[in-house]
Amino acid sequence: MGTAQQQVLEELARLTEEFSTAPSLDAMPRRTLADKDVAGPTSAHVIEEIHTPLNFAYTTFTTGSTAFQNIVGVTWPELPERAAAGARALRRAGACPGDRVLLCYAPLGNVFSRGAFEGASVEPIFLPHSSRDAFLVALCREKPRVVVGESSFLRVALEDAKKLGIWEAIPEGVHLLCAGTPLDMELLPLAEECDIGVHDLYGCQEFGWLVMDGAPLRDDLTLVPDAEREGWAILVAGGLPTGDSFPMGGAGHALNADGPIHTYARQRTTPELEVVVRACTAQSEMTLERACRSILRIKGRIVRPAPGVRIAAETNELALVEAWPSGRSVAVVGDQEKTKLFDCLLEAQEQYQATAKSDPLWMKGR
Known part of the structure; x- marks a missing residue:
């Protein structure tokens, strides 16, 4: 390596250490x-x-x-x-x-x-x-x-x-x-x-x-009657099914007469419920599709857009359907307050899309 090349490399090394905006391992949060x-x-x-x-x-x-x-x-x-x-x-x-x-x-x-x-x-x-x-x-x-x-x-x-x-x-x-x-x-x-x-x-x-x-x-919990168990309900959180069903009513919870949900006797919901989005507050179908994939990856819940889904709607409309093979619709959650968690995940997806990756070492399609 020639003297001129060595000088350039030394200057690059100095600039990297003194002025680089890319973090070192020690500087990472x-x-x-x-x-x-x-x-x-x-x-x-x-x-x-x-x-x-x-x-x-x-x-x-x-x-x-x-x-x-x-x-x-x-x-x-x-x-x-x-x-x-x-x-x-x-x-x-x-x-x-x-x-x-x-x-x-x-x-x-x-x-x-x-x-x-x-x-x-x-x-x-x-x-x-x-x-x-x-x-x-x-x-x-x-x-x-x-x-x-x-x-x-x-x-x-x-x-x-x-x-x-x-x-x-x-x-x-x-x-x-x-x-x-x-x-x-x-x-x-x-x-x-x-x-x-x-x-x-x-x-x-x-x-x-x-x-x-x-x-x-x-406030964003919904109880949907469980067709497989009389007197039971499926718990839905923010528009997304938890996968659990509970006995309801009677004398109330064993620890609280005013608590209708008997959580100590829960059973897995069968068949599992999926979410079909008929309308959503997202501004584009692409955002919704990406959010659906994200929800599956980070929450383990199957969510998919309906054909002809309404975009940029005032409220979300989420249909809860039985998983394959029946595909039967069980309930629709259409209240904005009751789909707050789903809205938060849409917001997270929109924020992610609006923030470009800042690491130049990870650039796809370059």
Whole structure:
């Protein structure tokens, strides 16, 4: 390499270091588990650094049951409603400003989002180890106002407390916010012995918290009669089906006579429902088509435009149809308030299209 070439390269290197607008790895923004308020241990995960697109507020995963967990993207436009519902749940569970909330399973914090803890002015804390023993130590020493955890785990831990003779050390006035799995009804009489409050929280990573003690946490929930089960209803969040059906009415929820949705007895909706968009507020059919693909990828819900869909409509009109082979229409959600989540995802798609990729190393079709 000649002297002149060497000088040019040295000048390029100097300019890159001093004036480049493209970040180095060290200069890239970082979002840690602590930043997301989910910095707790689990034995079911590894901590892996990933490149998360700037159009996501954060990424998380479904909890999974018999299938692999799927990645979930949470967009910025949907974050305010999601955080408000989480804060509402914490307040209903008795959390007051300044209280500590113990999360037994850290990923449940992603269902709240950090904004929920900030909105309720509470401090999330976590176990030092993912075990029942660590939970009992944290419960008795840290004295949280609210505990968020899976109900069977909490029941067995309380049974351990009785066996170990530390029942009296359990703090007074603590509330158990049971989430993640259907409520273990055997927990209720055990908690009553120690005057512990119990609440049943239902939601998912895709949509956040939706129902607490049988009562909605959001205004954009719709209950559609389940044709396969008399007296049951399918829960639809913001125009998108959750995939779960619940018994309705009767004497109300086991923890709330005024809560009509029996979330502890849920069943998967069969057949699954898909969404056909008959009208939408998006300004172009291309935006709608792209949003439908995005919703499938980040929320796992099948959404597709109807032939002749009306674009730039005043309100969304979403038809819920049974999946193949019947394709039968079950209901239509046409109220703008009831399709708020769908509108937020349309907004996220429009924002994404309006923001060009800023990384010159990723240019398609050049």
